[in-house]
Amino acid sequence: MTIDAYAPDAALEAVGLQHRYRRAGGSPLRRAEHVHVLSGLDITISPGAAIGIVGRSGSGKSTMLRILLGLERPDAGEVRVGGALLDARTSRALRAFRRHVQYIPQEPATSLDPRMTVEQLVTDPLRRLGVPGNHRAIVGSALDSVRLPTRLVSRKPAELSGGQAQRVAIARALATGARILLADEPVSGLDRPLRDEVLRVFGQIVREQGVGVGFVSHDLDAVSLLCGTSCVLADGRIVEHGPTWELLSHPRHEATCSIVDARPRLRTASAPRPEADRTA
Numbered sequence: 427m428t429i430d431a432y433a434p435d436a437a438l439e440a441v442g443l444q445h446r447y448r449r450a451g452g453s454p455l456r457r458a459e460h461v462h463v464l465s466g467l468d469i470t471i472s473p474g475a476a477i478g479i480v481g482r483s484g485s486g487k488s489t490m491l492r493i494l495l496g497l498e499r500p501d502a503g504e505v506r507v508g509g510a511l512l513d514a515r516t517s518r519a520l521r522a523f524r525r526h527v528q529y530i531p532q533e534p535a536t537s538l539d540p541r542m543t544v545e546q547l548v549t550d551p552l553r554r555l556g557v558p559g560n561h562r563a564i565v566g567s568a569l570d571s572v573r574l575p576t577r578l579v580s581r582k583p584a585e586l587s588g589g590q591a592q593r594v595a596i597a598r599a600l601a602t603g604a605r606i607l608l609a610d611e612p613v614s615g616l617d618r619p620l621r622d623e624v625l626r627v628f629g630q631i632v633r634e635q636g637v638g639v640g641f642v643s644h645d646l647d648a649v650s651l652l653c654g655t656s657c658v659l660a661d662g663r664i665v666e667h668g669p670t671w672e673l674l675s676h677p678r679h680e681a682t683c684s685i686v687d688a689r690p691r692l693r694t695a696s697a698p699r700p701e702a703d704r705t706a
Contacts, residue, residue, distance in 0.1 A: 429510055429519065432526045436508025437472040437638070438494060438606045443503035445489055445662075463489045464500065465662040469640075473605045476632050476639040478649035478656030478670055480685055486662040487642050491608055494640070495529055496520060521555050528599035530609035534591040538583040544569070545579040548598045555602055568601040571635065572627050589620035593627055600631065606638045613648050621645075625652050646689045650674055658682045 445464040463486050471477055471494075481487050492498040494505060496512055505512040507526060513519040531537040538547055548565045551557075557564070569576065572593040583591055592612060599607055609628070613621040629652055631637045643649050649656055650670050657667040660681035666673060677683045 429507075429522050431522055432508050432510075432605070434605055434636070435473050436510075436526065436605065437470050438527055438640075439470045439506045439509075440490070440494060441468055441504050441506065443467040443490070443493060443500045443505075445486075445493065445498075445500045463662050464493075464503075467503070467659075467663050469494075469657065469664060471606055471608075471638050471640040473638040474632065474636040475655065476628065476641055476653045478653035479640055479642045479659060480644065480646065480649060480656060481659030482681070482685065485659045485681075487659055488610075489662075490659070491529075491610055491642065494608060495527065496523055524551075525555055525557065525602045526604060527606045527608065528602060528604035530592075530595055530599060530607055530612050532611040533615060534595035535583055535586070535588060538591060538594065540583050543580050543582055544574070544586075544594055547583075547594060548601050551598060551602050557602055564601050565597075568597040571600055571631060572597045573623075587620065588616050589623055592616070592620075592624050596624075596627060596631070600635075600637070604637070606640070608640045608642070610642050611644065612641070613643065613645060621648060622651075628652055646674060646685065658685065 443464045444462070444466060446460045446462045448460050467486065467490060469479070469490070479487065489498070493500050496505070507523065512523060542550065545565055548568055549561050552561050552564060566576065569579070574590065574593050574597060578586070578590065586594065596607070613624050616624060625648055628639055628641070632639055639652070641649060641653055653670050655668065656670040656673055657664045658673065658679060658681055659665070660679070666677070666679040666682045673682060674686055677686045
């Protein structure tokens, strides 16, 4: 049975994902010429929580995102939403999925249509996904939730700063009613003030709207500020998982140690706990 809409608290879950690519020029009949990118990966991203996903280049992050977004099928394993198996074969099933799970790109300035205004950019997925309601009001609410003034609605991407463009991308995702955001290095191209402003927006929508964020980043400082929980991806699987401050302060797996050792020492002592994890 095809699901038309998911419950607001439906988590995005990957179980036992395995995926491999054939080496360029290799024979499809020879197993040795295939590269295993994911090797039994398990991860859950739930509404109302931000989880950091860190890993070296080649660890499998990009492939994981493509499979979680329904853009690629795994060789083995499953992707589920609210316990229901994702069926990416029908447009009806994908519409429900796209309303619930949205992608935040690394460089929105290049992914946003340069011919569209901010208002048109945020309205476009509402039209394509058949989201009901007053679209103008939905767009206004989405822009307000990411702290973008209404005077920007007539501007085009080239007229926005990097931080503003990233917030338009977030508003565009939120407007669909998404409960899970998959953010791929969303602050990597921003200087510190703009980065911190975007992180505050992510933190606010997690706390106040109960949206879940899978935050893929090599910026461990940003991860420590936003994500109460993080996981480390290496060799296509999660090798360490737990409170972010604990992973960064007391890494156990060699992959985590390597990532932490390479971290710029912007803060003293151990990594601070995110706001969501601190007690009064």
